[in-house]
Amino acid sequence: MVRQLEYKDMQEVFRRFEAGEPHPKGELEHTNAFTLLVAVALSAQATDAGVNKATRALWPIADTPEKMLALGEEGLTEHIKTIGLFRQKAKNVIKLSRILVERFDGQVPSSRAALMSLPGVGRKTANVVLNMWWGHPAQAVDTHIFRVGNRTGICPGKDVDVVERAIEDNVPVEYQRQAHHWLILHGRYICVARKPKCGACHIRDLCQFEEKTL
Template sequence: MRTRRARKGPVVPDAATVAEIFRRFHAANPEPKGELEYVNPYTLLVAVVLSAQATDAGVNKATRPLFAVVDTPQKMLAFGEERLRDAIKTIGLYRNKAKNVIALSQQLIERFGGEVPRTREELESLPGVGRKTANVVLNIAFGAPTIAVDTHLFRVANRIPLAPGKTPLAVELGLEKIVPEPYRRHAHHWLILHGRYVCKARKPDCGRCIINDLCRYEAKTI
């Protein structure tokens, strides 16, 4: 693998190697999916807001019965903050999250006709919605080639190293520059799933890694 050294940084792979990494991810999983359950763009937005500092599995457990009866901003306001708190009380920070979900639902009705907006700027203007949440919604709901950087993706991008950076934004912008266009739609899903199930935080399972020969992580277990 040819590599090039980033300015005052780690050795990063060249364009051909980057393309091969994503070619392998695509070959192994052509249509990766996010693991949060939802029924429409609104419930996806709510689920992603609830997922901050929580597991997707934990969020899904709480939202399955919720989304069966509440799937629009109007229904959420009618449901009310108190009942919402009770419905999501198993999720961390549930009180503040319930307040944000009610507030963003109100703003969706007042400012966007009850529809989830399709721009990052508009999404980030909603209570409880940051850049990562906006990127997830844009990608999954509307097919935009955005890259949502969570802890798993951040770790993998720095370990390989693929797009090393000290902040999630730096990693996101770095990946935007190097991921080949055909792979941009699903790039963050592949990297998140790879970090969640293979390139784990404490002990990466390098024996199962389909790119272990291209990875330059010094603490590889193979």
């Protein structure tokens, strides 16, 4: 495993990320906290593009827990059947919609524990909602962040929990709010899995990856 970058190098890495993309955003389309929560839950083992394609016709008719329950599991299944694991995801979305209505007055809660009490909502999904909707500096570690963190030395760790803590502990506080967006985008478009685009990478001189491509 590579070593954790020194603080001055971390500052420079995120200064460059911010300069390149001052206002990074998640790519899942949503209209409110509920549609964000559902979109993130649907994105497990699926692409954001695939989820967006499925939900563009869904959000106009089911953008609240009440409307989702009215649509029902069969109706929801028809909208998301192009997404992997769609049957189980449909069951979870209907269940979480019912819980939101019964326990949370139809509102998406703003605590990690409450979010993770919902069916199909794990820590990563909860962190995305906390960050993107509630503005909390929560770090949602996906495969992109795990790869980038361990290749570069930005946030190395043997599992996602360790990587999450490495971000929280080592990324300068002024960059915490947007850190996971920058890392995801970097992993999705530059530091890709099979052949990273090191020639186009603006942090390559700070990165510890030994097998850099030309």
